[in-house]
Amino acid sequence: MKLYLGIDLGGTNVKAGIVNEEGKILGKGNVSTNLPCPADEVADKMAEASRLAAAAAGVQLSDLIWAGIGTPGIANTETGVVEYSANLDFDNVPLERMMEERLGLNAFIENDANAAGYGEFCFGAAMGSHKALVITLGTGVGGGVVVDDRIYAGFNYAGAEVGHIVTKQGGRLCNCGRKGCFETYASATGLIRTTKEAMEEHKESLLWQVAPTLDAVDGKTAFDAMRLGDAVGTKVVEQYIEDLATGLTNLLNIFQPEVCVIGGGICKEGDTLLLPLRERVMKEIYLGKNSPAPDIRIAKLGNDAGIIGAAMLGRTRKKI
Amino acid sequence: MKLYLGIDLGGTNVKAGIVNEEGKILGKGNVSTNLPCPADEVADKMAEASRLAAAAAGVQLSDLIWAGIGTPGIANTETGVVEYSANLDFDNVPLERMMEERLGLNAFIENDANAAGYGEFCFGAAMGSHKALVITLGTGVGGGVVVDDRIYAGFNYAGAEVGHIVTKQGGRLCNCGRKGCFETYASATGLIRTTKEAMEEHKESLLWQVAPTLDAVDGKTAFDAMRLGDAVGTKVVEQYIEDLATGLTNLLNIFQPEVCVIGGGICKEGDTLLLPLRERVMKEIYLGKNSPAPDIRIAKLGNDAGIIGAAMLGRTRKKI
Numbered sequence: 001m002k003l004y005l006g007i008d009l010g011g012t013n014v015k016a017g018i019v020n021e022e023g024k025i026l027g028k029g030n031v032s033t034n035l036p037c038p039a040d041e042v043a044d045k046m047a048e049a050s051r052l053a054a055a056a057a058g059v060q061l062s063d064l065i066w067a068g069i070g071t072p073g074i075a076n077t078e079t080g081v082v083e084y085s086a087n088l089d090f091d092n093v094p095l096e097r098m099m100e101e102r103l104g105l106n107a108f109i110e111n112d113a114n115a116a117g118y119g120e121f122c123f124g125a126a127m128g129s130h131k132a133l134v135i136t137l138g139t140g141v142g143g144g145v146v147v148d149d150r151i152y153a154g155f156n157y158a159g160a161e162v163g164h165i166v167t168k169q170g171g172r173l174c175n176c177g178r179k180g181c182f183e184t185y186a187s188a189t190g191l192i193r194t195t196k197e198a199m200e201e202h203k204e205s206l207l208w209q210v211a212p213t214l215d216a217v218d219g220k221t222a223f224d225a226m227r228l229g230d231a232v233g234t235k236v237v238e239q240y241i242e243d244l245a246t247g248l249t250n251l252l253n254i255f256q257p258e259v260c261v262i263g264g265g266i267c268k269e270g271d272t273l274l275l276p277l278r279e280r281v282m283k284e285i286y287l288g289k290n291s292p293a294p295d296i297r298i299a300k301l302g303n304d305a306g307i308i309g310a311a312m313l314g315r316t317r318k319k320i
Numbered sequence: 321m322k323l324y325l326g327i328d329l330g331g332t333n334v335k336a337g338i339v340n341e342e343g344k345i346l347g348k349g350n351v352s353t354n355l356p357c358p359a360d361e362v363a364d365k366m367a368e369a370s371r372l373a374a375a376a377a378g379v380q381l382s383d384l385i386w387a388g389i390g391t392p393g394i395a396n397t398e399t400g401v402v403e404y405s406a407n408l409d410f411d412n413v414p415l416e417r418m419m420e421e422r423l424g425l426n427a428f429i430e431n432d433a434n435a436a437g438y439g440e441f442c443f444g445a446a447m448g449s450h451k452a453l454v455i456t457l458g459t460g461v462g463g464g465v466v467v468d469d470r471i472y473a474g475f476n477y478a479g480a481e482v483g484h485i486v487t488k489q490g491g492r493l494c495n496c497g498r499k500g501c502f503e504t505y506a507s508a509t510g511l512i513r514t515t516k517e518a519m520e521e522h523k524e525s526l527l528w529q530v531a532p533t534l535d536a537v538d539g540k541t542a543f544d545a546m547r548l549g550d551a552v553g554t555k556v557v558e559q560y561i562e563d564l565a566t567g568l569t570n571l572l573n574i575f576q577p578e579v580c581v582i583g584g585g586i587c588k589e590g591d592t593l594l595l596p597l598r599e600r601v602m603k604e605i606y607l608g609k610n611s612p613a614p615d616i617r618i619a620k621l622g623n624d625a626g627i628i629g630a631a632m633l634g635r636t637r638k639k640i
Binding site: 073074083084086091092131147152153154157160161162164165166167168169176177178243246247249250251253254255256257283284286288289290291 | 393394403404406411412451467472473474477480481482484485486487488489496497498563566567569570571573574575576577603604606608609610611
């Protein structure tokens with residue numbers, strides 16, 4: 001069986017995994033990124049995590065077919081250079097070549113959100129489709145788009161910035177400088193903000209029972225209050241689902257994917273989130289009379305999506 | 321020199337053209353669509369327009385390499401069937417086969433907005449790029465997206481519905497049923513509506529001098545009043561450009577194209593529209609530090625884009 005190395009480079013941890021042809025992880029390695037540190041040291045840590053993963057899987061690095069790497073920032077897939085990452089303080093770092101030298105394998109880089117989306121496409125909730133949109137609801141709203149089996153990264157190799165579409169012109173100020181971006185409402189951070197705003201306005205709400213202080217609020221708080229029968233918590237959840245449906249429908253109207261996968265911690269709510277979201281999107285989506293609707297599903301691979309997607313990157317790439 | 325047939329099927333007219341390898345139209349034919357009429361008769365009219373175009377160019381249909389067709393609605397490019405068009409009252413019409421029988425040429429169908437976008441991509445304002453977004457500001461906001469030299473039509477073959485993205489949640493009611501869609505503000509229809517609203521609110525405005533009645537308002541009215549120094553007209557134009565920039569930036573953040581082309585009657589305003597639009601978009605767009613910005617340009621081919629784009633459809637298609 002063919003084996004591949006997948007590396008998920010993050011600001012906190014470097015995670016590596018040995019992945020087989022069926023998308024199963026046979027061994028993992030984890031090393032702290034410990035930023036700030038120079039690019040050469042980051043690459044050394046990535047190689048170390050890779051050796052740990054190989055040892056855990058009981059294989060040699062030389063047994064592997066290739067190495068794929070998901071990295072924050074702008075990953076130029078033609079040159080193999082990370083053109084920029086604020087997070088890692090990378091400025092034109094030739095990461096592909098650096099890892100090939102360290103691993104003795106062909107390496108392929110990709111933006112991390114794209115790599116994770118590709119994981120769900122290859123072996124997760126969008127497996128078997130050809131056009132998929134994978135949205136992650138986290139600190140922001142990240143996205144990976146697959147068009148005809150290939151990752152769509154745009155002219156700038158940054159990945160589709162699906163969080164930075166304004167859905168409420170003049171609304172909440174976003175980190176990107178715009179006002180009313182989708183992610184200021186639909187990310188976990190956005191939900192937490194909406195929850196806190198509701199708590200400050202409604203001292204009587206059971207939200208205060210679920211989270212005794214504002215600092216204790218998380219993406220689950222409003223859902224928990226709703227389950228307790230709290231009207232304010234219910235309203236927060238309904239507003240959140242409406243805001244999420246608005247941006248998601250925008251993306252579905254634009255991409256018209258076969259499958260749309262939603263990931264991130266909030267998705268642990270399962271059908272409580274998915275069923276009303278689907279209903280709302282299906283009411284709003286622009287579809288031809290005889291056209292199939294995109295299937296909205298919850299992500300399957302969790303935090304492993306990045307490793308698995310990275311490991312599969314070589315599928316559509318060539319090394320000369 | 322190789323010659324191709326391009327057909328632009330519309331609800332009012334069927335336009336055909338003989339197009340050479342350099343994108344020049346050598347002869348045109350025009351036949352009224354005269355709806356409602358059955359699909360067979362529409363196809364007969366398309367064949368008639370084609371023969372007129374061939375005669376005007378002094379060639380035989382049998383001299384041509386292939387025929388490309390831009391049609392309203394959902395054009396399934398794999399099966400050659402127009403799955404649905406409300407406009408034409410088409411329901412699963414095998415238009416590709418019907419035209420092959422009538423013309424004796426291989427035929428290729430495509431959604432009309434996509435075909436027009438492809439025209440600008442092949443020989444218009446986006447010529448020479450590989451990833452382009454073409455937006456037409458008309459009755460609605462139409463779009464054509466080219467990714468790595470191929471038309472992106474989504475899973476449903478409907479073309480990217482770029483007009484139906486909500487930019488003002490809860491805003492103007494759109495024909496699609498949503499509230500606050502981009503096209504309700506940024507289309508020519510949207511601008512006319514904004515102009516009329518401003519006129520009703522400001523009886524003193526010079527807008528009333530440019531357009532003596534509300535029925536006389538068009539996409540030029542507010543621009544003309546601005547040129548007369550009218551404050552209300554200026555505000556309408558500024559609001560229009562802001563609304564256009566918001567939706568356009570959304571699309572640029574998502575697609576990150578090399579070139580973005582804007583077409584439609586409003587673009588006759590030239591730099592009056594383009595310069596402040598560019599400035600606003602560049603302020604809002606999400607770009608990596610080392611990333612090139614998309615180049616925003618005004619369309620070049622006008623109403624011929626549909627014929628020229630249709631004529632080039634065979635470039636990326638195969639007939640077995």
